[in-house]
Amino acid sequence: MDLGAFSVSLTVRDIEASRAFYEKLGFAALGGDPSQNWVILKNGDHVIGLFQGMFEKNMLTFNPGWNQDATPLDSFTDVRELQRELKANGVEFVTEADESGSGPAHFVVLDPDGNPVLVDQHV
Structure with a gap:
């Protein structure tokens, strides 16, 4: 997967x-808008997003369709x-993508320790 x-x-x-x-x-800045309280930074292959007032907890983020x-x-x-594959494997969702749509969408799952995992497709 x-x-x-x-x-x-x-x-x-x-x-x-x-x-x-x-x-x-x-x-160094890769994207985002600090005036909207978010910025994406990169160092080599390492990417972090900084978000002020948008999320309750730190989370792992994956972006299908992007390198x-x-x-x-x-x-x-x-x-x-x-999402369909994870559901078939018994994963429970906090937020689900609309499976009838296309293009950008996202879902959120929690790992066994309650850490959020965001899968956020922008294309």
């Missing part, structure tokens, strides 16, 4: 202080197909 590009989405108290900290660790540079892929497994 190919879940797409991987990143860690961090809930932060102060978007600018967090961005400045991660820039000191060698991360680690947030570039769309020609071929990938659609988020709805991933």
Whole structure:
């Protein structure tokens, strides 16, 4: 099962202080909008998202249809197909993608320790 590009989405108290900290660790802006309280940073193949006031907990994020540079892929497994496969394997969902749609969609599952896993397709 190919879940797409991987990143860690961090809930932060102060978007600018967090961005400045991660820039000191060698991360650089890849996308986002700090005025909307979110920014995506990259260091090599490592991607983190900083989100102020958007999520309750840090989460693992996967983006079907994207590579680690947030570039769309020609071929990938659609988020709805991933959801059907996980359901068939008995995974329970917090949020589900509309399986009748196409294009962008997302779902959220929790790991056994309650950590959220977001599968968020943008294409």
